[in-house]
Amino acid sequence: MNKLNVVVVGNGMVGHHYVETLANSNVDAKITVIGGETRPAYDRVHLSEVFDGKEPSDLAMTSREHYIELGVDAHFGDFVETIDRVAKKVITQGGQEFSYDKLVLATGSYPFIPPVAGHDQAHCLAYRTIDDLAEIKASAKGKKIGVVVGGGLLGLECANAVKNLGLEAHVVEFAPGLMGVQLDDGGSAMLRRKIEALGVKVHTSKATQLISKGSGHRLKMEFADDTELETDMIVFSAGIRPYDQLARDADLKVGERGGIEIDYQCKTSDENIFAIGECAVLGKFIYGLVAPGYRMAEAAVSQLTEEKKSFTGADMSTKLKLLGVDVGSIGDSKGIAENSRAFVFSDERDDVYKRLNVSADGKKVLGATLVGDCDDYDTILQYYLNDIDLPDNPENLILPAVEGGLPSLGVDALPMTASICSCHNVSKGDIVEAIEGGCKTVADVKGCTSAATGCGGCAALLKNVVDFELSARGIEVNTDLCEHFKHTRKELFTIVQSTQIKTFGELIDKHGDGRGCDICKPTVASIMASLWNEHVLEADLLPLQDTNDTFMANMQKDGTYSVVPRVPAGEILPNQLIALGEVANQYGLYSKITGGQRVDLFGAKMSDLPAIWSTLIDAGFETGHAYAKSLRTVKSCVGSTWCRYGVQDSVGQAIDIENRYKGLRSPHKFKMGVSGCTRECAEAQSKDVGIIATENGWNLYVCGNGGMKPRHADLFATDLDTATLIKYIDRFLMFYVRTADRLQRTSTWFESLEGGLPYLQDVIISDSLGIAAELEAQMTHVVETYQCEWKTAINDQEKLKRFKQFVNSEEQDSNVVFVEERGQVRPANQVEKKRLALKAVS
Amino acid sequence: MTTAICSVDALAKNSGVCALLTINGQQQQVAIYYLPDTEQKVFALGNWDPLGQANVMSRGILGNVGDELVVASPLYKQHFSLISGKCLEDDVSVPVFSIAIEGQNVVLVS
Numbered sequence: 001m002n003k004l005n006v007v008v009v010g011n012g013m014v015g016h017h018y019v020e021t022l023a024n025s026n027v028d029a030k031i032t033v034i035g036g037e038t039r040p041a042y043d044r045v046h047l048s049e050v051f052d053g054k055e056p057s058d059l060a061m062t063s064r065e066h067y068i069e070l071g072v073d074a075h076f077g078d079f080v081e082t083i084d085r086v087a088k089k090v091i092t093q094g095g096q097e098f099s100y101d102k103l104v105l106a107t108g109s110y111p112f113i114p115p116v117a118g119h120d121q122a123h124c125l126a127y128r129t130i131d132d133l134a135e136i137k138a139s140a141k142g143k144k145i146g147v148v149v150g151g152g153l154l155g156l157e158c159a160n161a162v163k164n165l166g167l168e169a170h171v172v173e174f175a176p177g178l179m180g181v182q183l184d185d186g187g188s189a190m191l192r193r194k195i196e197a198l199g200v201k202v203h204t205s206k207a208t209q210l211i212s213k214g215s216g217h218r219l220k221m222e223f224a225d226d227t228e229l230e231t232d233m234i235v236f237s238a239g240i241r242p243y244d245q246l247a248r249d250a251d252l253k254v255g256e257r258g259g260i261e262i263d264y265q266c267k268t269s270d271e272n273i274f275a276i277g278e279c280a281v282l283g284k285f286i287y288g289l290v291a292p293g294y295r296m297a298e299a300a301v302s303q304l305t306e307e308k309k310s311f312t313g314a315d316m317s318t319k320l321k322l323l324g325v326d327v328g329s330i331g332d333s334k335g336i337a338e339n340s341r342a343f344v345f346s347d348e349r350d351d352v353y354k355r356l357n358v359s360a361d362g363k364k365v366l367g368a369t370l371v372g373d374c375d376d377y378d379t380i381l382q383y384y385l386n387d388i389d390l391p392d393n394p395e396n397l398i399l400p401a402v403e404g405g406l407p408s409l410g411v412d413a414l415p416m417t418a419s420i421c422s423c424h425n426v427s428k429g430d431i432v433e434a435i436e437g438g439c440k441t442v443a444d445v446k447g448c449t450s451a452a453t454g455c456g457g458c459a460a461l462l463k464n465v466v467d468f469e470l471s472a473r474g475i476e477v478n479t480d481l482c483e484h485f486k487h488t489r490k491e492l493f494t495i496v497q498s499t500q501i502k503t504f505g506e507l508i509d510k511h512g513d514g515r516g517c518d519i520c521k522p523t524v525a526s527i528m529a530s531l532w533n534e535h536v537l538e539a540d541l542l543p544l545q546d547t548n549d550t551f552m553a554n555m556q557k558d559g560t561y562s563v564v565p566r567v568p569a570g571e572i573l574p575n576q577l578i579a580l581g582e583v584a585n586q587y588g589l590y591s592k593i594t595g596g597q598r599v600d601l602f603g604a605k606m607s608d609l610p611a612i613w614s615t616l617i618d619a620g621f622e623t624g625h626a627y628a629k630s631l632r633t634v635k636s637c638v639g640s641t642w643c644r645y646g647v648q649d650s651v652g653q654a655i656d657i658e659n660r661y662k663g664l665r666s667p668h669k670f671k672m673g674v675s676g677c678t679r680e681c682a683e684a685q686s687k688d689v690g691i692i693a694t695e696n697g698w699n700l701y702v703c704g705n706g707g708m709k710p711r712h713a714d715l716f717a718t719d720l721d722t723a724t725l726i727k728y729i730d731r732f733l734m735f736y737v738r739t740a741d742r743l744q745r746t747s748t749w750f751e752s753l754e755g756g757l758p759y760l761q762d763v764i765i766s767d768s769l770g771i772a773a774e775l776e777a778q779m780t781h782v783v784e785t786y787q788c789e790w791k792t793a794i795n796d797q798e799k800l801k802r803f804k805q806f807v808n809s810e811e812q813d814s815n816v817v818f819v820e821e822r823g824q825v826r827p828a829n830q831v832e833k834k835r836l837a838l839k840a841v842s
Numbered sequence: 843m844t845t846a847i848c849s850v851d852a853l854a855k856n857s858g859v860c861a862l863l864t865i866n867g868q869q870q871q872v873a874i875y876y877l878p879d880t881e882q883k884v885f886a887l888g889n890w891d892p893l894g895q896a897n898v899m900s901r902g903i904l905g906n907v908g909d910e911l912v913v914a915s916p917l918y919k920q921h922f923s924l925i926s927g928k929c930l931e932d933d934v935s936v937p938v939f940s941i942a943i944e945g946q947n948v949v950l951v952s
């Protein structure tokens with residue numbers, strides 16, 4: 001049989017999902033896809049992240065290569081212009097022709113630009129594609145003011161982008177309120193207050209009549225009420241219109257207000273043509289979100305198989321953060337239905353607004369509006385979606401938590417059909433199935449079901465379901481540190497901090513069991529070091545340390561040690577280089593330049609360590625903590641001092657920073673980097689803390705990693721002056737030190753933080769937990785009590801006691817044998833050792 | 843019979859040191875652990891880590907796993923019983939030596 005010829009027009013998010021689903025189905029189809037944009041499908045939902053430092057390539061959902069692998073014939077940068085329904089073929093602007101058995105229209109929509117006179121001049125832009133972003137960026141460069149026309153969801157997101165580009169952002173809205181589609185008047189007013197407090201200027205009830213040349217700025221907007229506004233750029237985000245011209249020209253049925261009409265099978269009025277995503281209209285309704293688009297794609301694919309799914313509509317509830325403000329809307333959010341009764345809670349001090357609409361008998365949720373606090377969103381949504389009966393006092397769902405109150409909906413109350421992740425259509429039943437199939441952690445379940453890998457909005461709920469289901473199966477989610485302490489590291493930290501306990505003995509007596517072990521002892525030593533910062537070899541602390549900390553050097557495979565002096569930012573005096581060489585020669589050490597811009601000397605005998613360090617300290621070196629869970633290096637580039645592109649002194653900054661944090665012990669090691677400009681020669685974005693110079697100061701990145709699981713750091717704050725930069729890093733590091741698990745790098749810690757980046761920003765920048773001053777004070781203590789551990793140790797015989805190879809002999813370990821390679825020593829292998837031993841005898 | 847090894851002062855409380863001894867005509871590296879709050883107070887195991895293949899056992903962290911007093915190898919962290927020398931994770935063991943405190947001295951008992 002011939003393959004079924006399927007042609008897909010449009011390669012947006014939904015068109016792509018269709019192609020993937022079909023290619024992975026058992027339908028024997030030849031798939032052709034024609035995308036109008038020059039690049040393969042990308043994640044439009046996260047478009048604005050390109051303004052926060054993401055590259056357009058980070059948004060890619062597929063690639064040309066991937067399509068080739070799938071056997072899909074893909075064409076980009078060409079628009080389908082005509083559908084010939086009789087000959088069953090499509091013709092593109094570029095003159096290509098493709099025959100089809102089945103045609104799928106996934107043409108999406110385009111931004112509506114109000115037909116205001118003057119809207120078509122330069123610097124009047126739209127916001128929908130990656131190309132639009134580039135134009136917005138170019139237009140904003142070096143300018144002062146940007147206006148977004150449209151105060152809906154996308155408009156506000158765009159205003160945030162404009163603000164992040166450093167412009168004074170204005171929002172001009174025709175209606176009397178913001179987000180009129182989703183929010184009632186109260187919610188809309190609260191949102192406005194919050195957004196204005198962030199410095200965005202909001203103009204409502206403004207009808208633009210003319211866009212003309214400005215005098216102080218590029219453009220002037222003239223409004224119907226005779227007011228004016230000058231601006232350098234206008235971005236239109238006043239709604240979207242389905243791309244349906246193609247269907248109109250082909251005489252397919254379209255909706256009254258646009259959109260290609262479809263039935264429950266996603267078929268258009270021609271039974272060989274489907275329409276899916278934002279270009280389709282089902283019963284007067286256009287579903288402008290990705291999740292329903294994906295469901296349509298799946299339903300359309302299923303029509304080509306045995307199993308015929310239908311698409312009968314979708315829930316349009318949304319939760320998002322706009323300009324850092326939490327906004328949620330569920331179901332009938334404004335309470336329009338006749339039998340709707342509302343509970344409203346408004347807190348003008350903390351700027352929180354919540355409205356819960358219930359049925360007249362108070363039994364069911366009809367909808368809700370949340371502004372400023374979305375903590376209750378998941379619970380209310382589940383009541384709504386699953387039609388669960390409300391408790392007696394439904395108002396408690398939105399009232400602030402009081403002790404003993406808050407009837408939070410246990411995840412056990414959710415039916416198996418409850419949708420947990422709408423992006424990937426994962427129900428509670430799917431999660432239970434995954435757990436029964438062997439998944440033991442949230443990460444396993446994510447990998448197995450894809451839940452929480454789309455917009456991420458369901459992450460907290462997913463974790464609750466997984467934790468509940470695991471414990472219901474007796475799979476204890478044990479977070480105890482070890483058998484000796486029934487606490488997490490974070491809890492132990494709080495205990496040590498609040499009780500001021502200074503010894504392990506006292507801590508385990510009062511809060512633990514037994515004698516301790518190689519897990520809890522180093523953990524407690526690290527906590528005490530972060531808090532009290534005493535020397536690691538104090539008599540009480542010494543037995544707690546890992547061997548690396550005990551000998552202030554890294555143990556190698558043969559029991560010798562390595563020596564790594566600190567070289568802040570990689571800047572080193574020629575004489576210090578010479579001293580390093582001399583020490584290496586004198587003690588027969590293998591020397592290597594490390595990946596951290598310094599020198600590592602390997603093969604030091606334990607008993608030589610004190611003498612080696614004495615010499616190094618005389619040459620002006622300090623310990624480099626290469627052995628400790630603490631700051632390793634601050635990598636720097638050469639920066640503005642020498643480099644023709646540098647905009648700030650990255651070396652100077654890196655040295656100051658390395659010197660500030662060099663003594664801080666932490667749950668795991670951490671690394672930093674400072675680059676002098678965006679070329680990023682110091683690779684700061686792969687560090688736990690990364691700093692990149694800008695013309696106006698420093699951009700701060702956090703929680704990157706280069707090791708086992710590389711992670712790009714997140715842009716945390718921009719254009720900081722040095723004092724603010726240090727303040728944020730102080731708080732950030734101490735917050736990490738307090739709350740992370742043992743041996744958890746900042747990247748994995750970040751992944752496990754509920755609330756993600758916005759939460760972290762709230763804690764560090766806005767001090768939402770009220771602990772900033774305490775974190776700073778703690779850091780000040782660590783900075784002020786810094787000592788070079790080696791310098792203290794070489795002057796204290798008691799601390800050097802253990803550095804003898806044998807307590808009763810001056811001999812050395814006979815098993816440590818070196819051979820030469822490339823002019824330096826290395827440990828001999830077993831064969832070489834045997835050979836050398838034979839030689840010695842003969 | 844007892845042979846003096848070193849003074850109690852040379853030991854590290856709740857931690858280990860290493861001594862070079864001749865036992866049955868053979869040179870042996872012996873890890874000596876000092877737990878002053880136990881009845882036996884001193885414990886001795888061979889210093890050779892059979893899994894990590896290096897003389898490092900004296901540099902491990904002491905503790906307990908259940909009822910067993912153990913030292914964790916500093917290289918790859920397997921636990922060895924201070925009483926039996928058996929490794930709790932793998933089918934290997936290290937030799938156990940009998941030592942004691944006599945006055946100010948640590949002695950090998952044979």
Ligand code: SRM
Pocket residue numbers: 554555556562563564592593594595596597598599600626632633669671686704705706707708709745
């Ligand atoms: C010497 C060096 C390799 C070199 O020859 O260049 C090195 C050597 C070791 N690394 Fe590394 N790492 C070295 C740079 C790095 C880098 C690159 C960098 O820092 O720019 C990375 C990736 C960046 C990162 O950490 O994000 C790196 C990722 C690791 C990891 C994986 C950490 C992770 O969370 O993914 C480990 C394992 C661990 O820490 O648990 C590790 C562990 C180790 C240990 C400590 C393994 C051990 O326990 O014996 C090695 C011992 C060094 C020694 O004995 O002195 N090393 N290691 C580098 C020392 C840099 C310095 O001056 O301090």
Ligand SMILES: Cc1cc2nc3c(=O)[nH]c(=O)nc-3n(C[C@H](O)[C@H](O)[C@H](O)COP(=O)(O)OP(=O)(O)OC[C@H]3O[C@@H](n4cnc5c(N)ncnc54)[C@H](O)[C@@H]3O)c2cc1C
Pocket residue numbers: 009010011012013014015016034035036037044045046047048078079080081106107108109127128154157243246276277278279287288289290291293320455
């Ligand atoms: C900034 C922004 C933020 C958003 N945030 C969210 C969110 O948080 N959550 C959410 O669920 N949704 C969000 N959306 C909406 C979501 O992006 C859309 O619902 C989704 O992209 C629709 O997918 P689609 O494939 O139907 O259309 P599109 O993604 O628009 O793709 C259609 C593609 O078809 C091409 N095309 C059109 N006509 C032709 C032709 N004749 N020939 C060839 N190609 C053609 C177009 O160029 C386009 O590339 C957001 C949208 C934007 C712009």
Ligand code: SF4
Pocket residue numbers: 637638639640643644645646647650675676677678679680681682
């Ligand atoms: S990051 Fe910029 S300033 Fe630093 S060396 Fe590279 S190009 Fe020069």
Ligand code: FES
Pocket residue numbers: 420421422423424451452453454455456457458459
């Ligand atoms: S709802 Fe978007 S990832 Fe789950």
